[in-house]
Amino acid sequence: MTISDEADRLEALRALNLLDTPASETFDRTTRLAARLFGTPMAAVSLIDERRQWFKSRVGLVIAEVPREHAFCQHTIVAPDVMVVPDATCDTRFDANPLVQGEPHIRFYAGAPLVTRDGHAIGALCVLDDKPRLMADADRQTLAELAALVMAQIELHQAGSRADPITGLPNQFRYQDDLQRLARQCAGEEWIGVAVDLAPPEEINDVLRAVGALHADNLVRLAASIIADQLGPAIQVYQVRLTRFAFLMPAAAETDWQTVITQLADRLHRQVLFNDFPVSFPACAGVVPFRMGELAAHDIARMALSAVHDARAAGEAWALYDAESDRAHQRRHRLLSCLPAALASPDQLRLVYQPRIDVRSERCLGVEALLRWRHPQLGAISPGEFIPLVEQTALSRGITERVMRDALAQSAAWDMQGLGLAVSINITARNLEEPDLTERVERALDRHDLLPDRVELEFTEGALLHNSARSMQQLRDLRALGLRIAVDDFGTGYCNFSYLRQLPASVVKLDQSFIRTLPSSAADQIIVRAMISMAHDLGYRVVAEGVERREVLDLITELGADEAQGYWFCRPIPPDDLAEWVGERQEGSRPGVQAG
Numbered sequence: 001m002t003i004s005d006e007a008d009r010l011e012a013l014r015a016l017n018l019l020d021t022p023a024s025e026t027f028d029r030t031t032r033l034a035a036r037l038f039g040t041p042m043a044a045v046s047l048i049d050e051r052r053q054w055f056k057s058r059v060g061l062v063i064a065e066v067p068r069e070h071a072f073c074q075h076t077i078v079a080p081d082v083m084v085v086p087d088a089t090c091d092t093r094f095d096a097n098p099l100v101q102g103e104p105h106i107r108f109y110a111g112a113p114l115v116t117r118d119g120h121a122i123g124a125l126c127v128l129d130d131k132p133r134l135m136a137d138a139d140r141q142t143l144a145e146l147a148a149l150v151m152a153q154i155e156l157h158q159a160g161s162r163a164d165p166i167t168g169l170p171n172q173f174r175y176q177d178d179l180q181r182l183a184r185q186c187a188g189e190e191w192i193g194v195a196v197d198l199a200p201p202e203e204i205n206d207v208l209r210a211v212g213a214l215h216a217d218n219l220v221r222l223a224a225s226i227i228a229d230q231l232g233p234a235i236q237v238y239q240v241r242l243t244r245f246a247f248l249m250p251a252a253a254e255t256d257w258q259t260v261i262t263q264l265a266d267r268l269h270r271q272v273l274f275n276d277f278p279v280s281f282p283a284c285a286g287v288v289p290f291r292m293g294e295l296a297a298h299d300i301a302r303m304a305l306s307a308v309h310d311a312r313a314a315g316e317a318w319a320l321y322d323a324e325s326d327r328a329h330q331r332r333h334r335l336l337s338c339l340p341a342a343l344a345s346p347d348q349l350r351l352v353y354q355p356r357i358d359v360r361s362e363r364c365l366g367v368e369a370l371l372r373w374r375h376p377q378l379g380a381i382s383p384g385e386f387i388p389l390v391e392q393t394a395l396s397r398g399i400t401e402r403v404m405r406d407a408l409a410q411s412a413a414w415d416m417q418g419l420g421l422a423v424s425i426n427i428t429a430r431n432l433e434e435p436d437l438t439e440r441v442e443r444a445l446d447r448h449d450l451l452p453d454r455v456e457l458e459f460t461e462g463a464l465l466h467n468s469a470r471s472m473q474q475l476r477d478l479r480a481l482g483l484r485i486a487v488d489d490f491g492t493g494y495c496n497f498s499y500l501r502q503l504p505a506s507v508v509k510l511d512q513s514f515i516r517t518l519p520s521s522a523a524d525q526i527i528v529r530a531m532i533s534m535a536h537d538l539g540y541r542v543v544a545e546g547v548e549r550r551e552v553l554d555l556i557t558e559l560g561a562d563e564a565q566g567y568w569f570c571r572p573i574p575p576d577d578l579a580e581w582v583g584e585r586q587e588g589s590r591p592g593v594q595a596g
Contacts (some may be wrong), residue, residue: 009077010050012120015177016158018056019047026153027057030125034146035059038139040127042104045114045150046073047123056123061104070099072128076111077121082140085109087132105130110140112147114154125150164239166217167224172240176297182248183293190251193288194261195304198223198243198268198281200312215275222274223281230267231260240301251289261285265317284311285318335381336389342373343398349373351406352572355581356424356543359557359564364582366422366456368565369407370572371399396430404444408455410575412448419582424456424486432459433470438477452482456507460488472502479504486543491531501538508535512546512566518555525559532560 013019027045035043042060046053053071055064068074075093076083088094088107099106111126125147135143162174170178182191198204220242227245228237238246249257268283286307288300295303306326311319342348353367373381390399404425411423431437445452457478479485486507487500491514500508510531517524532542544556547566556564570581 008118009120009122011180012116012118013047013049013122015180016122016154017173018154018157019049019054021056023057026157027150028059030146030150030153031057031059034125034127034143037142037146038110038127038135040108040129042106042128042130044126044128045123046071046126047114048074048077053123060128063104066099070097072097072099072106072109073111073124073126076113076124076126079111079113082110082112082144084135084140086134089132104128107132110135110143112140112144114147114151116151117155166220166242167239169224169228169237169239169245171238172246172301175238175240175246175301178236178238179248179297179300186250187293189292191290191292192249192251192257193290193300193304194247194249194257195240195286195301195308196227196245196247196264196268196283197285197305197308197312198245198283200282203282204243210277219274219279222272222279223268226267226272226281227264230264235260244305246301246304257287261287261318269317284308284316286311286321287318288321332389335375335378335386336393338375339386339390339393339395339399342375343395343402348375349399349402350574351403351410352574353410353423353578354565354572355570355578356422357564357569359544359553359561362585364421364585365563366424367578368424368458368572369403369410369426371403371426372572391428391430394430396428397434400425400427400431401440404441408444408448408450411454412450413575414579415450417579419579421582422454422456422484424458426458426488429460429471432474437474438481441478441483442481453484456484456486458486458488458509472504475504489545491527500535500540506539506541507543508540509543509545509565510561515544515546515552515556515566516548519549519551525555528556529559536560 031043031045035041040060042058044055044059044061045057046055048054048068048071050068052065052068053073055061058064072083072085072088072094085091085094086108088097088100088109094100094106094109097106106128108129108131109126110128111124113121114123114125115121125143127143162170162177164171223243224237224239224245231237231247235247235249240246249260251257253260265283265285268281271278271280273279286304286309288295288303288307290300303321303326306329307319307321309329310322310325311317350372351369352372353369355364356366356368357363358365371383371387373383373386375381390396407423407425411421414421427437434440441455441457445455459475475485484507485503485505486509487503487505488509489511490500490508491511508531510528514524514528514531518528528544535542541562542560543563543565544552544561545565547553547556547564547568549568552566553564553568570578573581
């Protein structure tokens with residue numbers, strides 16, 4: 001056997017995914033039959049990989065594997081026919097073999113190779129005895145037929161593990177196998193890998209809710225038939241997930257791939273009747289151009305899925321793989337994966353504080369607690385990058401608990417220093433859905449012996465609208481407890497003043513996008529003046545965020561704002577620096593941009 005033949009044989013063996021799998025009664029039944037037919041105390045179905053002989057099934061053998069150099073079957077896989085060793089002690093190939101000299105004291109061996117359809121001998125069906133014996137030609141033929149039966153079982157197992165049980169289409173394992181084969185046959189050629197995602201999960205659920213979950217399999221079969229029919233027999237379709245399909249085609253195909261994908265998307269988007277109910281599939285495709293043999297199957301699949309997400313985000317039928325977008329997605333995934341460890345760590349997450357200033361007296365009235373994250377490998381992570389990730393996950397509860405614990409402890413410490421600063425804490429939409437939020441806040445206040453009016457909870461407009469009925473009740477409970485409630489980033493488009501009138505809040509924080517442009521935008525000045533006036537009429541105190549210049553401070557003071565927050569006064573700084581900063585202002589220092 002040549003080196004290249006052995007490489008192909010090993011590839012064929014691994015493609016079967018049988019190595020190190022659990023015992024199977026299907027194989028054991030044949031092994032027991034072989035032992036009974038030939039009257040031997042031992043029988044096995046063995047597979048030969050690079051370094052070992054591994055027994056998929058065995059009778060009378062305690063060991064599960066042996067080194068390949070000791071394996072009788074390694075000779076069988078290169079034999080032209082059934083290999084018989086009447087007495088191993090008289091055969092120079094085996095007389096010093098540990099399996100002959102020691103347990104299980106093999107004297108007789110007969111093995112028939114297990115040969116794939118491609119002609120690769122991956123192992124053997126063998127019978128063994130601790131006594132020497134002969135084997136008649138008829139018995140050799142019977143052993144060969146049993147080996148063929150074992151191989152048929154293997155092929156049946158492979159077919160079952162290579163096809164989707166619902167649609168019968170080749171699955172992701174077959175996809176990987178075919179890519180490996182094409183990598184050898186078409187190395188260096190330009191190809192296109194395509195993933196087709198039928199719909200976002202929520203839309204699939206809406207359809208199933210309408211037609212019934214029992215029809216889910218039939219709905220997937222319908223989509224599979226549409227895709228296969230549209231692409232035609234020349235293109236193999238694979239079902240790689242329940243609602244995701246894939247296919248490969250040469251970049252230089254007779255019909256260009258852009259046309260193929262566009263027509264497929266159009267076909268899926270058309271309405272068809274399903275159980276007398278009109279359905280369509282808002283499918284998106286992701287396209288990865290690559291040179292055959294240069295990318296692994298899992299890389300092509302991942303890159304195609306990244307392009308699917310880009311297509312769906314852009315509202316397009318398909319999108320080409322974009323490396324920069326993929327890197328951003330991988331970074332988001334890494335950050336999400338690292339957040340639990342950061343939450344458990346004592347030093348990755350920390351709070352900094354930014355003062356809130358009365359615009360007329362320029363006295364510091366309180367601070368906003370802001371979370372910062374320093375990753376041990378990635379360094380400082382921007383809050384604009386990781387806070388939205390937190391808000392999408394169940395981690396928001398733990399993160400908010402951590403922020404509240406540290407911020408209230410710090411507020412109590414400042415009280416001991418005589419600073420008396422109110423603290424503002426940001427709360428997410430998910431927090432508003434937690435039924436025990438108010439009780440947890442109350443316990444935290446008691447733990448640090450703080451009065452409720454010393455704490456303000458900030459919610460964005462979007463959070464307040466996320467679940468209006470539950471959110472509103474939660475806000476009423478928090479307000480009744482004595483906390484102040486602030487609407488953050490006001491003016492970004494979610495709330496109007498009619499809705500604001502219903503909120504049990506006391507503070508409106510104008511979004512910095514309006515504030516920063518005030519000196520150069522007469523329109524923004526009109527808008528901000530109107531918002532401040534209406535907020536005051538509704539009884540709200542108004543905070544202007546993003547004040548970075550003196551002229552902006554003068555303008556928002558003229559327009560009627562009550563408080564300001566921004567770099568003109570101070571950047572977010574650690575608590576010890578904040579205490580020093582407040583002390584310096586009380587001694588009469590002028591405001592200015594602070595480092596940090």
